[in-house]
Amino acid sequence: MGAIIAKDQETSSLEDLAAQALELARHQGASAAEVNAGFGRGLSVSVRKGEVETVEHHRDKSLAVTVYFGDRSGSASTSDFRSQALSEAVTAACVIARHTAADPYNGLADPAHLARVIPDLDLYHPWELPMEEAIERARRCEEAAFATDPRIRNSEGASVTTHEGTDVYATSHGFLGTLRASRHGFSCAVLGEDGQGGMQRDYDYASARDARDLPDVEEIGRRAALRTARRLGARQIKTCQVPVLYEAQAARSLVSHLVSAISGPSLYRRSSFLVDSVDTALFPAWAHFYEEPHRKKAMGSAPFDSEGVETRTRDLIEDGVLRRYCLDSYSARKLGLVTTGNAGGVHNLMVAPGAEDLAGLLRQMGTGLFVTELIGFGINSVTGDYSRGAAGFWVEGGELAYPVEEITIASNLRDMYKGLVAVGRDVDYRHNVCTGSWLIERMTVAGA
Amino acid sequence: MTTETLHTRNLERARESLLVPAGIGVSELDQVMDRMLGHQIDYADLYFQYSRQESWSLEEGQVKSGSRHIEQGVGVRAIAGEKTGFAYSDEIVLPALLDAASAARAIARGGREQTAALTAHNGNALSLYEPADPLLSLEDAAKVALLERVEQEARRLDPRVKQVMASLGGSQETIFVMRSDGVMAADVRPLVRLNVTVIVEQGGRRETGSSGGGGRTDYGYFLTEDRALFYAREAVRQALVNLEAAPAPAGTMQVVLGPGWPGILLHEAIGHGLEGDFNRKGTSAFAGLLGEKVAADACTVVDDGTLAGRRGSLNVDDEGTPTQNTVLIERGVLRGYILDRMNARLMGMAPTGNGRRESYAHLPMPRMTNTYMLAGEMPPEEILASVKKGLYAVNFGGGQVDITSGKFVFSASEAYLIENGRIGRPVRGATIIGNGPDVLKRVAMVGNDLALDTGVGTCGKDGQSVPVGVGQPTLRIDGLTVGGTEE
Secondary structure, three states: OOOOOOOOHHHHHHHHHHHHHHHHHHHOOOOEEEEEEEEEEEEEEEEEOOEEEEEEEEEEEEEEEEEEEOOEEEEEEEOOOOHHHHHHHHHHHHHHHHHOOOOOOOOOOOHHHEOOOOOOOOOOOOOOOOHHHHHHHHHHHHHHHHHHOOOEEEEEEEEEEEEEEEEEEEEOOOOEEEEEEEEEEEEEEEEEEOOOOOEEEEEEEEEEOOHHHOOOHHHHHHHHHHHHHOOOOOEOOOOEEEEEEEOHHHHHHHHHHHHHHOEHHHHHOOOOOOOOOOOOEOOOOOOOEEEOOOOOOOOOOOOEOOOOEEOOOEEEEEOOEEOOOEOOHHHHHHHOOOOOOOOOOOOOEEEOOOOOOHHHHHHHHOOEEEEEEEEOOOEOOOOOEEEEEEEEEEEEOOEEEEEEEEEEEEEEHHHHHHOEEEEOOOOEOOOOEEEOOEEEEEEEEEOO | OOHHHHHHHHHHHHHHHHHHHHOOOHHHHHHHHHHHHOOOOOEEEEEEEEEEEEEEEEEOOEEEEEEEEEEEEEEEEEEEOOEEEEEEEOOOOHHHHHHHHHHHHOOOOOOOOOOOOOOOEEOOOOOOOOOOOHHHOOOHHHHHHHHHHHHHHHHHHOOOEEEEEEEEEEEEEEEEEEEOOOEEEEEEEEEEEEEEEEEEEEOOEEEEEEEEEEEOOOOHHHHHHHHHHHHHHHHHHHHHHHHOOEEOEOEEEEEEEOOOHHHHHHHHHHHHHHEHHHHHOOOOOOOOOOOOEOOOOOOOEEEEOOOOOOOOOOOOOOOOOOOOEEEEEEOOEEOOOEOOHHHHHHHOOOOOOOEEOOOOOOOOEEOOOEEEEOOOOEOHHHHHHOOOEEEEEEEEEEEEEOOOOOEEEEEEEEEEEEEOOEEEEEEEOOEEEEEHHHHHHHEEEEEOOOEEOOOOEEEEEOOEEEEEEEEEOOEEEEEEEEEOOEO
16 A cells, blocks of 8 residues: 555554454454544634634544445444444444345455555645634634625624544455545625515635635635625516526536436436436537546545545546446446446546636526525436525626525426536536536526 | 433433443532633533434345444533533543533633532423333344335335335434533433335336334334334325326415425424524524514414424433423414523523434534424315315425525425316426415415324434424415426
């Protein structure tokens, strides 16, 4: 294993613990076993109306073990690392394995696919942020929001969080991978009053592996205020069929619905609207989606997936065509395919940006709906039927005309993907799925 | 068993499992409290928790996976005015507790010395469920067999059933709370749940149906009255209805909500907006409306944590306050909020037993228990008969609310058109959207058929999940926006 980071005590104690759990499983007769052990710590502070609201000190640890007796399996986890608790957890997993059915697709990842070299993806940048300084930053963030617009009169607060953790994954067939990562962020949510008794709330946030990559905290406050202020005076619109532009952070959910529909369990249960879709054109021919798991410092980076399988840059949608599913070893075996290194999900799924920025996409749409927020769970993954609550703006002549709320937007995901007109270059990099805004040809808006 | 003896026994059990192994007694607890109260702190509490949970899941006719999870720890909270300091430890030992206390109290500094904690004494609690241990209530082999029977029943009902997924989960949670006013409270909380989802297929079209239930009891619950098999039948029935469903209409119309689970509307549209934290901060669309008319005269809505054995019920909340039946809306007038201790104190009101937390590692917040509307007088048939053209929604997938603007949305998983007073064709993909402070004013009829849900609700707020219950009679609401695809 080519890990570059010098091992500290925490890492070696987690590795020791994982080894102990594997040994306990072997001792109890398990033919194979895998262990995840992790430790995390963090600080989160929030300030509301200039006063400290909460200071939370986080410190978490857990160990999860899955044992195999031939084709049977059982799992257990514990937050107590003392040897008796560890032994009880392994025993509980073994007891469960006695009662589960034999499943020939069960088991650890094929050794041929395991990550051999574990690159340093530059994900670990602990931030020794003193509480007082965290409070001060949160205060400045909220102050900036209040100073941006006089209609911003109330707040849900601004927060500053830091987190770092170490995770170890070890298997009885010799894989041992350790991942240290950090995550820091600012967020701010403020309320505005429209003078007619109506209130609106919106927020903004930033998230990064390295605190030095975060924007000025005031910037987050200002953006939260602008986002809230522009929603004031929102109204319903009449039921209609129009083009819909999803702002990048809302568009991300459309990519997540795709990932869920092409993930192993949805496919082998045939509970997805995209069963048997590989090599079919789901998107227009220009669309290109790819995973880039080894991006330095990115939020979704991982040198190996949650089964130790090597991750690498791979296309998902090429020329508009679905090239593969997102599979772990179990679902791959069931489908007669090979794991795609997606145990635990996708890693930096990038939607290749188009030429236009957000303003350009608004002009391209001309008249329609610009969606900035979605609520509710109206997605039927079996049929692809889509109907969610939305808030945003009515757009005329390529400009925001007025804010809109209390509407739903509906279609079928298949039609929405097919009807993707353009993707913006305003890429939101704050998550595991990175995309710009999406312009969709036509959806049904239900309103007054 | 009387209330007093159950609580005494629960206190004893909690001490035995949480404190005694760590060598922590009353004097050690006092020591931790003193460390916090030596500063400018208005209130502090310690929350010890030990929980064991398991889940078994079936697909393709076999139980292929199962897991068990054990968690324990202690959360330490200190409050000064509107400030909260919080730390927790997954090791219940005195040094960790003292460290957490020091971290939590760091929010307050200088200032006057508080008096030390009052003498420790036992608080009160209700007696709504026995301290059962679901995990031990059935042999593991019988848990597997139960899921297999559910699967077989679903498949037996109709050859179009192509997939059955069923899961069985149980947990037992032991909690012990010590507050700075000296009150000690404990609870031993069982919880079970069984869920079934089926996928049916006909002529290339696939649809899904789900059902389930549970409560604060043990697995024996599913074996009585054929409940487990009832869930299987219900999931299949719903899926087959959806096979025939046409796209839902879009626009504003009269909507009739069925009894029971559609009470999620009250939970989303009303309940969240009445939680104390949002109202104290003035961020709820309901802020400042106490005593005002917010609903039609026929509407009375309560949050009731005292229903025996229900999923949302608690003998005592996570701050040691016994739960109660709180009237939120009485004949259309807003009467009360859902309160934890901190918000109650800051608002000058009495706590309502709604201080809940997901675990020791989370801060308590005002949360709902079982929220429902009381029955009215109309027979449900008459309510349906009164609608010329509208939507009849009997099952929902889930919902969400924007607390500040009051806008809510929820998705029907089983709905029908109403035409000339009769239930017509099923429709799929219907989403209902509305405005919380306004929606109950549009209630035109309240049925006499109050029903509570079967025990499947989980409410999420600020990333914390807690089990809840909902309920309502049949309701007719005029002028709700339905989001479908057909104009």
